[in-house]
Amino acid sequence: xxxxxVDAVMECLKxxxxxxxxxxxxxxxxxxxxxxxxxxxxxxLVRHEAGGGHAAEGYAKATGKVGxxxxxSGPGATNVVTPIQDAMMDSVxxxxxxxxxxxxxxxxxxxxxxxVLGITMPAVKHSFxxxxxxxxxxxxxxxxxxxxxxxxxxxxxxxPTDLSRADIPYEPINDVRLPGYQPTTEGNAKQIRQAAxxxxxxxxxxxxxxxxxxxxxxxxxxxxLVTSDNFPITCTLMGLxxxxxxxxxxxxxxxxxxxxxxxxAMDEADLICAIGARFDDRVTGKLSEFAPRAKFIxxxxxxxxxxxxxxxxxxxxxxxxxxxxxxxAEYRALQADSGRLDEWWQRIRAWQxxxxxxxxxxxxxxIKPQYMIEALLEATGGDCILASDIGQHQMWAAQYFPxxxxxxWINSGGLGTMGFGLPAAMGAKAGCPDQVVACITGDGSxxxxxxxLATCAEEEIEVKVFIMNNGYLGMVRQWxxxxxxxxxxxxxxxxxxxxxxxxxxxxxxxxxxTDKNTLVADMREALETPxxxxxxxxxxxxxxxxxMIAPGAAARDMKG
Amino acid sequence: MGxxxxxxxxxxxxxxxxxxxxxxxxxxxxxxxxxxxxxVLTRIAGLFARRGFNIDxxxxxxxxxxxxxxxxxxxxxxxxxxxQVTKQLHKLVNVLKIRDLEPADTVARELALFKVAADxxxxxxxxxxxxxxxxxxxDVARRSIIVEVTGTTDKVEAFERMVRPFGLVEMMRTGEIxxxxxxxxx
Numbered sequence: 134x135x136x137x138x139v140d141a142v143m144e145c146l147k148x149x150x151x152x153x154x155x156x157x158x159x160x161x162x163x164x165x166x167x168x169x170x171x172x173x174x175x176x177x178l179v180r181h182e183a184g185g186g187h188a189a190e191g192y193a194k195a196t197g198k199v200g201x202x203x204x205x206s207g208p209g210a211t212n213v214v215t216p217i218q219d220a221m222m223d224s225v226x227x228x229x230x231x232x233x234x235x236x237x238x239x240x241x242x243x244x245x246x247x248x249v250l251g252i253t254m255p256a257v258k259h260s261f262x263x264x265x266x267x268x269x270x271x272x273x274x275x276x277x278x279x280x281x282x283x284x285x286x287x288x289x290x291x292x293p294t295d296l297s298r299a300d301i302p303y304e305p306i307n308d309v310r311l312p313g314y315q316p317t318t319e320g321n322a323k324q325i326r327q328a329a330x331x332x333x334x335x336x337x338x339x340x341x342x343x344x345x346x347x348x349x350x351x352x353x354x355x356x357x358l359v360t361s362d363n364f365p366i367t368c369t370l371m372g373l374x375x376x377x378x379x380x381x382x383x384x385x386x387x388x389x390x391x392x393x394x395x396x397x398a399m400d401e402a403d404l405i406c407a408i409g410a411r412f413d414d415r416v417t418g419k420l421s422e423f424a425p426r427a428k429f430i431x432x433x434x435x436x437x438x439x440x441x442x443x444x445x446x447x448x449x450x451x452x453x454x455x456x457x458x459x460x461x462a463e464y465r466a467l468q469a470d471s472g473r474l475d476e477w478w479q480r481i482r483a484w485q486x487x488x489x490x491x492x493x494x495x496x497x498x499x500i501k502p503q504y505m506i507e508a509l510l511e512a513t514g515g516d517c518i519l520a521s522d523i524g525q526h527q528m529w530a531a532q533y534f535p536x537x538x539x540x541x542w543i544n545s546g547g548l549g550t551m552g553f554g555l556p557a558a559m560g561a562k563a564g565c566p567d568q569v570v571a572c573i574t575g576d577g578s579x580x581x582x583x584x585x586l587a588t589c590a591e592e593e594i595e596v597k598v599f600i601m602n603n604g605y606l607g608m609v610r611q612w613x614x615x616x617x618x619x620x621x622x623x624x625x626x627x628x629x630x631x632x633x634x635x636x637x638x639x640x641x642x643x644x645x646x647t648d649k650n651t652l653v654a655d656m657r658e659a660l661e662t663p664x665x666x667x668x669x670x671x672x673x674x675x676x677x678x679x680x681m682i683a684p685g686a687a688a689r690d691m692k693g
Numbered sequence: 694m695g696x697x698x699x700x701x702x703x704x705x706x707x708x709x710x711x712x713x714x715x716x717x718x719x720x721x722x723x724x725x726x727x728x729x730x731x732x733v734l735t736r737i738a739g740l741f742a743r744r745g746f747n748i749d750x751x752x753x754x755x756x757x758x759x760x761x762x763x764x765x766x767x768x769x770x771x772x773x774x775x776x777q778v779t780k781q782l783h784k785l786v787n788v789l790k791i792r793d794l795e796p797a798d799t800v801a802r803e804l805a806l807f808k809v810a811a812d813x814x815x816x817x818x819x820x821x822x823x824x825x826x827x828x829x830x831x832d833v834a835r836r837s838i839i840v841e842v843t844g845t846t847d848k849v850e851a852f853e854r855m856v857r858p859f860g861l862v863e864m865m866r867t868g869e870i871x872x873x874x875x876x877x878x879x
Contacts, residue, residue: 250732255739259786262732279786313728313789437780 134303138266138296139168141303142230145273146174148305151201153177153192153563155185159205160245162232164297166203177563177592180584182209184556186216187582190225191560194543195518195570197350199280200225200560205232206294207245211252215550217287218256222547223371224348226285228276229253233262233293249291258286259314266299274306283316284435285348316434320451320459328406328430328447329463332364335404337426337477339395340364341387344371344546345409345433346453347539352376354457355408361461363474365481367395369410371546374536384481385490388416389682390528393488396688398481399424406430409453412442413547422687432456488680490532495673498648502526502601502672505652506533509571509599512656517569517597518543518561522554522578525607528678530573552581558596559589569597569660576602576629583635589665590640597659598667600632603674611677616684636667647671717770720749722801722871724879725764725782726756726790733787737764740781746773750803750868761789765870792879794871801871805849806831807840810860819859826852837862 136144142165146154153175158166169176179185182204189200204213210231220227234243250262259279261272269292276288332338346355346368352375359366359382366376367384376383385392387399396418399405405427410416417423420442431438431445432453439448449456492503506529509519519534521527521544536542543561545553558572579600589596604626613621633643642662646655652670659666679693727733734753741748749767756763768775775793782791794801807828811819816838823830823840826848832839842852846869853864873879 251735254732254736255743260732264731311786314786435784437777437784441777441780 135300136303137164137168138269138292138299138301139164141270141301142273142292142297143168143172143174144303144305145270146201147172149199149274149277151199154201154203155179155188155192155560155563156203157182157185157205157209158203159209159232161206161234161294162203162209162292162297164294165230165232165292175563177559177588177594179556180587181582182212183215183552184559184582184585184588186213186227186229187219187550187553187556188560188563188585189227189229190216190220190223190553191520191543191557192564193225193227193560194557195540195561196564197540198226198564199277200227202227202229204229205245206234206249207247209245210249210291211247214252214256215548217253217289219545219548219550219553220287221256221258223344223545224285225287226280227287228273228280229287229289231289231291232297233291235295236293237295239293249289253289256287257289258284260289261291263290263292263296266296266301269296269301270303270306271310275309275311278309279311279314283314283318284345317436317450318434318452318455320432320449320456322459324447324449325456325459326463328432328449328460329467331404331428331430331447332362332406332464333467333469336473337401337403338364338406338474339384339398339402339404340366340406340408341369341399341410342366342372342375342408343369343410346372346375346457347409349409349434349453350539351409351452351454351457352539354454354461358457358461358464361465362469363471363478365398365477367391367398369413369416369546370531370544372410373531373542374539377537378535386531387688388413389418389684390532390678390680391416392490392532393680393691394481394484396682396691397484399427400687400689401480402427404428404430406432408432408457409434411438417442418682418688419685422689492676495649498650500647500649500652500670500672502529502603502676503533504649505599505601505670505672506530506573508652508656509573510534512653512660513569513571517541517571518558518565520544520554520558520561520570520572522572522574523549523551524575524578525603525611525676525678526573526575526601528608529601551578554578555596555598556582556585558598559585559594562594562596563592570595571597571599573599573601575607576600576604576626576632577606579632580630586636586639586641586665586667594665595663596665598665599656599659600667600669601672602629602632602669603672603676604629605674608678610675614675614677632667632669641665641667644668645671716772716774719770720767720796721770721775722765722767722794722796722799722869723779723782724792724794724871725766725788727762727764728787728789729755729760729762730787733762733785734764736785736787737782740778740785741768744773744778746775746778750866752868752870754870763870765868767869792873794873794879798874799871800874801845801869802843803846803849803867803869805842805852805864805866807842807853807856807864808837808862809840809856810836810862811838812836815859819856822852822855826855828852
């Protein structure tokens with residue numbers, strides 16, 4: 134069938150099952166938007182392309198489907214560089230379709246020209262620069278395939294505007310021609326057997342699961358392995374929810390602001406089984422002193438992750454779901470004696486008892502930030518999707534909000550992008566309209582993509598925003614307090630806006646809460662009020678996130 | 694000692710060195726089979742640049758399949774830990790195959806062109822050296838000659854040492870190409 138290349142783009146999107154795209158039109162992608170006009174695909178008009186990119190990420194993280202963002206050439210495309218890198222770091226399946234100037238203007242500093250392929254090259258899983266309109270359907274199909282398979286990630290398709298208007302024959306593409314791309318998903322059977330034996334022989338094992346388990350939809354298989362014996366389990370910031378918390382075998386999160394129990398257990402473990410986790414520096418602390426007694430099983434779909442930071446004794450390249458299912462079966466067949474772990478659990482229980490997560494609650498009406506998370510848990514019943522921004526509030530949410538299921542917790546873990554929270558929550562809600570979506574944010578982070586309140590209002594995407602307002606760029610302030618002699622350099626509130634008024638101005642509902650005693654009720658009211666609601670919660674100004682592994686210190690030297 | 698970002702930690706140069714990872718201590722010849730598409734070289738070079746690695750030589754050329762190109766690049770494993778970067782190269786969608794060639798199992802050659810000052814009196818002597826190296830004189834002018842040398846890097850460098858005293862006007866080298874010994878494909 135003959136059609137304009139841009140109409141073929143729409144056919145491709147529909148063939149990939151895309152039901153919503155996020156974006157903003159501009160000169161170079163007007164043809165795309167012309168085709169979108171009656172394509173029957175929902176378009177969410179964001180107020181800044183960065184919001185569109187993060188919304189696509191939030192959509193992808195919440196649904197597991199590929200998130201799509203459209204941006205025009207030049208500034209439109211450069212505005213999505215941060216979301217692209219963010220999606221790269223957290224392995225988020227996303228496709229970014231950018232407009233480009235006419236082919237005869239390429240490389241001439243044409244109006245709104247930027248070398249998008251060049252700028253994004255180190256930040257993408259792959260990218261396509263369309264050079265002939267006939268390439269468009271295949272490039273799009275392969276972009277989606279690349280984005281969602283193997284280790285997921287962002288793919289950019291850059292389409293010069295003249296090519297997008299060409300008249301081309303369109304046939305649905307069902308195959309891919311990517312000879313250099315063959316992710317290993319099965320996992321070597323011999324290695325898996327070795328891993329099962331190592332687990333059976335271990336006396337102080339820890340299972341350590343990351344975002345890869347969520348991406349692989351391997352939560353059930355993880356639970357099966359963990360409960361096939363009395364294995365202690367910890368999940369990284371990206372993996373929270375992959376194993377339901379709270380649970381008898383759950384140690385909490387590891388790393389810089391993880392629980393002492395999880396960190397001490399890793400420190401004393403004789404075997405660490407990493408699944409879809411990458412031994413990030415925020416998890417290991419000082420690498421040379423990380424888990425000094427442990428042998429490592431490392432399961433990952435990306436071979437470049439294995440032995441990157443920690444040398445793996447039993448490497449297994451494969452999809453977490455496949456590998457975990459086989460590993461659990463192999464392990465059960467060995468009928469290991471569970472009693473060998475008793476001593477280990479005694480030690481773990483002692484840590485749990487001695488070092489629970491704790492804070493000193495206020496005796497006045499003052500709202501402690503940790504209490505704010507507990508109040509949110511109470512008000513929502515703990516069932517909502519919770520999107521987070523970056524900073525102290527993110528860490529407190531990760532600590533004090535037990536996630537019951539994968540894809541319930543949406544945050545920017547690798548890149549740590551302030552401004553991620555609101556648009557990601559918006560994208561999650563667009564993908565999961567039947568679920569309550571809350572966004573926990575900070576007074577600093579929130580201002581970085583605050584314009585998306587307008588999008589939420591116009592598109593009637595209900596997001597419940599809770600600002601943990603301490604008047605500081607709190608995490609930086611904490612570091613300045615602890616490591617830089619309390620020299621607070623440019624982290625204090627100058628004249629922060631009145632967030633409730635700002636929300637009203639954007640057509641949302643604004644609320645403000647300063648009293649601990651009414652906080653849960655206020656939050657409930659926000660949840661029950663139709664539309665997007667912003668609740669500005671005044672919390673203790675100088676509260677630190679504890680416990681903490683100081684930067685560069687070993688995990689066993691946790692403070693606070 | 695901590696990481697950059699905390700006050701007490703002015704990192705010493707030795708500590709920065711130690712943080713670098715494993716070095717093999719030898720020259721590596723990476724033979725990379727890639728799809729013949731625009732941007733592939735940039736993607737590959739970018740992975741080295743990102744780590745601050747220097748590529749010593751680089752050649753790109755067609756293969757017997759016009760869809761594919763062969764990139765041969767050499768890096769110094771004494772200076773850079775290349776294991777991780779090799780894994781990253783594998784991940785590039787346009788890269789089909791990578792081999793880290795062992796010098797003993799490899800035939801490697803490069804081509805060099807030398808412009809040597811060779812006035813009447815010196816010309817005979819330069820020509821004699823050329824003969825020993827089985828180098829070919831490809832251009833003769835009144836005050837200089839151009840010589841083509843093919844061989845291993847060692848041979849090219851030896852030739853350079855020999856002709857330099859006569860006045861080396863300039864030198865161009867292609868960088869190595871390499872092919873594995875035996876029946877199997879590189």
